[in-house]
Amino acid sequence: MGENFEMRLKEFKEYMTRIEYLNSATSVLSWDMMVSIPKKGKAYRSDVLGYLSSESYKLQTSDTMKEFIDYFISQENLDDVTESMVRNAKKSYDQTKKIPEDRYREYVVLASNSFSAWEEARAKSDYSIFKPYLEKIVKFNQEFLEYWGYEGNKYNTLLDLYEPGITVEKLDKVFGELREAIVNLLEKIQKSSVKPNTDFFYKHFTKEEQEEFGVFVASKLGYDFEAGRIDVSAHPFTTTFDNKDVRITTRYDENEFRGALFSTIHESGHAIYEQNIPDELKGTGLATGVSMGVHESQSRYYENILGRSKEFWKYFYPEAQKRFKQFEGVSLEEFYKAINVVEPSLIRTESDELTYSLHIIIRYEIEKELINGRISMDELPKVWNAKYKEYLGVEPKNDAEGVLQDMHWSDGSFGYFPSYALGNLYGAQFLSKLLKDIPDYYSLVERGEFDKIHEWLKENIHKHGSVYKPADIIKMVTGEELNAKYFIEYLNNKYSKIYNL
């Protein structure tokens, strides 16, 4: 690693920094488009975003980039960060360069039209409008997989885009175990005589009061408002401009209490992760959460494992009662049960902590077969509905509340869904280690002292950014490979108590 190496590395980082700047600008413009833009400004903004994206794309796929990759790949004994930086750059370089340019261009156009078709199809609840587009999208993905190559199942390569290192073989096992456990548990819960009352959540809560409480909770958890802010958008999201400006959004329903609050806590989990990524990773392309799955493990840990625990509300409920007269006469126990009520539903985004994973597993099972050409476009809605019936005991009355509910397939994001359920599994596995490392975890939570937990997450997970692969992180942190055991245990424990099973 002589002088030349250091010089090249410096150049490489400067080059990556330009990509990061463009991506940061793109994120600001997109955030503004979701949060602030006046109606008529959207068309031009799309053009500007298209331009910036294409500039970033050019840098990511340039000959200069290839030279950097070739040079560093030929070097031995790279440190973890540099190795990861090169692997990462190579992955996105290959992902694009292996596809013939004209095919990729056709695909981009198709994906855009497909999204419009999906919107129309959902509005009209008519799958047949979307079907021809979906068929083409799937075929394109199958074609791309031939360019990209794959090991074992074709779908592995798509999974790898969102969750590096995860495979069908692995997921079949953990999702299989998880599905069985949840379906069993759900059956018992539905037979239980415990029926939590949730009426008090449907009173009137002003936007301002909800917002203030959300800010109070998020601050307590460690979301740094000097490096972020909360705004309103149609769909809640988190976006990173850099680790010092990580913004979240939520939406307020003045006639329902839980939605805004838990989405704020969820997004705070994502944002705390991003805020904790160290400055040193800037200029490497690694200054962001490592994968969708690990990201969801953080947001779901905050939202569910922590945010729907009894200890959490032992601390926050008195404050909530002080602020919201609507909870007068509602005991902590009643409140706790009500935020954990289990109700199998048709819509993923409205589902509870227990059944959420089933929604994902259904999508995983279907995607896998679609990509391998084992479900036809015609039978897709039937397969969908049958799985909902079998696992959740509910059946869509139409396509809009069935196969058309999510936008993910319209732009070809196959392989993305599993991350959501992986987040649950990772989260519970992290929790088991967290409890060993911080024996007084529960009493800290009861006292509203979240610093140690925040610090643990930062030191064990956040500070690594994207340096290590998800599987490595799990292993480094917990000493074990990913497995479903911890999450299943967690669910059994939690719901047995709530539902007297």
Add this chain to the structure above:
Amino acid sequence: MGENFEMRLKEFKEYMTRIEYLNSATSVLSWDMMVSIPKKGKAYRSDVLGYLSSESYKLQTSDTMKEFIDYFISQENLDDVTESMVRNAKKSYDQTKKIPEDRYREYVVLASNSFSAWEEARAKSDYSIFKPYLEKIVKFNQEFLEYWGYEGNKYNTLLDLYEPGITVEKLDKVFGELREAIVNLLEKIQKSSVKPNTDFFYKHFTKEEQEEFGVFVASKLGYDFEAGRIDVSAHPFTTTFDNKDVRITTRYDENEFRGALFSTIHESGHAIYEQNIPDELKGTGLATGVSMGVHESQSRYYENILGRSKEFWKYFYPEAQKRFKQFEGVSLEEFYKAINVVEPSLIRTESDELTYSLHIIIRYEIEKELINGRISMDELPKVWNAKYKEYLGVEPKNDAEGVLQDMHWSDGSFGYFPSYALGNLYGAQFLSKLLKDIPDYYSLVERGEFDKIHEWLKENIHKHGSVYKPADIIKMVTGEELNAKYFIEYLNNKYSKIYNL
């Protein structure tokens, strides 16, 4: 103008569009930095902005740009838009390319440090901190003028940066006449027994009420909220992302009524101008107001000529009284006098419609001499204070309320100040024509019917964007060259009535 010409023009416009995209992105990021950014996000944002600016700069000064310019300059019989497009591109190309790169880089660093020094100097009210920086800034400008060249007075070239075509010869004349007229009028006003009461403006007005009224007035005037929005920032401004997204900001003082309202009206004037620029000018670099001065003519027309007229308030005052109980018992006449009270002050940004131009004329007179090396750095504060004493009858007690009050010199924006007063002159000259073209002007205003006026401004001024030079616009619209007569008449008429002169 054969096929090749058309093809080259298309390419040129595509090239200009890239610059416009970058500038739009830069504007969004800057707006966000003024309006939304969390504290810790500013440092990285500055870096991103620096990067985008340098990318835009590269495009503006590239060899490709030179080829476009050379090609189109050699063509004959260009239409107005193309000719202007080339002239404009050439101007900004030359402006940069004529300066040796290392000198320019030094200057950028100096300007940045100079701004910090100015901030500190103003905070400590100590000119000596700023003096060495100002001295260097002036020297750099003098050096640049040698590269750029000049005709007549050196200062002409600087004026031309902000107000193409305006010269010292012209300004000496119109500003001379204007100064004399205002000083005379001010003398009479100060002797008048009329002393408008403004107490009722210092009651408590909530931010929300002020905002609602501001939105009401701005909408009535024709500011399109589907192509814009109002936010809060430390200093009010207008920014254009494209003609369909032109945003304004204001600031609210809950203990003073006028500030936020008139700044909203002022910025609405800028914004209406930008919203009315036609789509066809996109991709030419001309899709923006033609000059600072013409821009100010629009904002000041809305704020002062229209917004502080009695007819305007005949319409709006009943609405204001309905909304603000604070005005109970205050007659329209009293209200009207109170928004037009004349009070010579030390601070430009706090001055009234009459004396505002004197603040500008003082700066013009000083800048001109500074650039020509006829005022030394040591005597500058004394010259400043003496002119305030002479023209306005007030004298700064310290540097902060004197020579240090504006940031403009800290980044070397010499030649910018005159635009503000030119706006007043243009505005009154436009008014004289407006009154001829719309004989029922005053009764329209009294009835709150602003469409015809809006349309007149759009057709005569706004729709041209930057296609014609300011002097050409004035001539085209009014048939006369710029002169001080109309504004002086306007002032004499208005204040004679208010102050019974």
